[in-house]
Amino acid sequence: MSTSKNYAGIPDEFAQLEKSKIILIPVPYDGTSTWGKGADKGPEAFLEASENMEWYDIETDSEVYKQGIHLTDPIVESSSPEAMVKAVHSTTKDFIKRNKFVTLFGGNHSVSIGTIRAFNECFDNLTVLHIDAHADLRESYNGSKYNHACALHEASQTTNLVQVGIRSMDIIEKTLIDEEKTFFAQEMLNDEYWMDKVIDAMTDNVFITFDLDALDPSIMPSTGTPEPGGLLWFETLDFLKQVFEDKNVVGFDIVELCPNKNDKSPDYLAAKLYYKMLSYKFADQDVDQEYDNTYDIDYKSSTNSKFEDDED
Template sequence: MSTSKNYAGIPDQFAQLETAKVILIPVPYDGTSTWGKGADKGPKAFLEASENMELYDIETGSEVYEQGIYLANAIVENSSPEAMVNAVHKTTKDFIKRNKFVTLFGGEHSISIGTIRAFNECFDNLTVLHIDAHADLRESYDGTKFNHACAVHEASQTTNLIQVGIRSMDAIEKTFMDDEKTFFAHDMVTDEYWMDKVIEAMTDNVFITFDLDAFDPSILPATGTPEPGGLFWYETLEFLKQVFEEKNVVGFDIVELCPNEVDKSSDFLAAKLYYKMLSYKFQGEDAGDEYDNTYDVDYKSNNNLKFNDDED
């Protein structure tokens, strides 16, 4: 996936499964995209950009890689969209049950169906924060419910789904959309309180699925379906920082990077976004702290986790 066996080329001591707090799972999948192809090359481009990124975060004054980041084997499953979703679900859940902070980098947005399913099975009262240009609420598309256009349909039925940055959708998706928890880009641009409103709609446990086409294509053009009128860098960071400070973010995925061989700026933005999100998650924690309390979960009382060891 990259020139180094470790995420961002970090020293081996911070890249071991046993001691790392963070798991990074690449999913180079592009089986159902319908316009710009290349999302399967996104994880490799992201990892290469990460190796060329400074690892000191100025804003938080931290080097979050010292918390330990384990680069898991890529999930490569191309036999069918459903098989891919099942593989992502199983691998994600396995790592959550090891009490790790699990993150994924796609690949197209259909990978999030399996990711969200795993987190929803493991955390009570889950909010899915869906940051995207597209609603992705179709029940099925092109003959499968595991299409990228269906990425959060299941979440709309089973979790507290909140959608941010939406500016493209089909009329049928209105039937699955919660108007009170959907924040359209054209409204956000004139509403100075939109961030507070989003956070007020959340439960305590939050999973973030971040489609990179949520960004304006002027700052991130390398995505499969770029839409004008998107988010910009600092407003996005301001929002994410607030979410991480006020809620228990239990994991996240980032999807839909379609790298451009000529322009590496999108790859680098994706790399910085991932590292920023980790920096916000672990801000103020010592690298030597045990991970047992990162989620504030109590395995004995099953306070926030709802594992079933009999499940696959």
């Protein structure tokens, strides 16, 4: 159980909403998982591990927590997958409009439907960088289009979707992928230029959705659907660092941590991954420098009305 009301136990002066550049929204949701259960316990395990993490990042020579990281109340909505997506969408969009750098920690991957929807409504020409073992492109699964197996279907229709690390999918998804923007794990293994190719496939504004089962089970066994042959730690960091350096990353989420009470190391890995991503984003920004995510709020009225009709 997390013992601090602040993310990573940081001092109150760096955790206040008004002074924080960064927002962290926990979404303890596991309503549509189909095999390993426990993603609803992921945010709590992540926060507990974060409290045992050093605040100084050696690689970037920075203490990103001093930019201000505000931990919100968790989004707890279990009445239906649709209601959960609607709550995530609304909360995420509200903080984006406050000019915050918004991050979320799930929960299973279905929470990202609402997250991506909010960012797509607020940022022009958005790329969704999807790092995952699974394509997650099915239009519907087990009777719901808000299933974790459908997490990126909407993004495939409404954003520039780039998928990295894919090594498992249903045959129906073969008809839905964009082969020029899908980087399969077995092909990445023998392509020393895969990172550059991913960068080239993206637009300037990028939202990252990181499913922890993209990582190899040797370092990340605590997921609902682990797949062999995944990314390792330093190649993942090398790739993410390049993305943050070359693109305007406007936000991100991390999902699918299913904690194991007998092995805390995956929880700690998730905590370090989150902090590293923040460190890459803000490494070159002074603590006192005002954060400006340089977007024009251009809400897509047709998109809004379509989704609102679906949710009602």
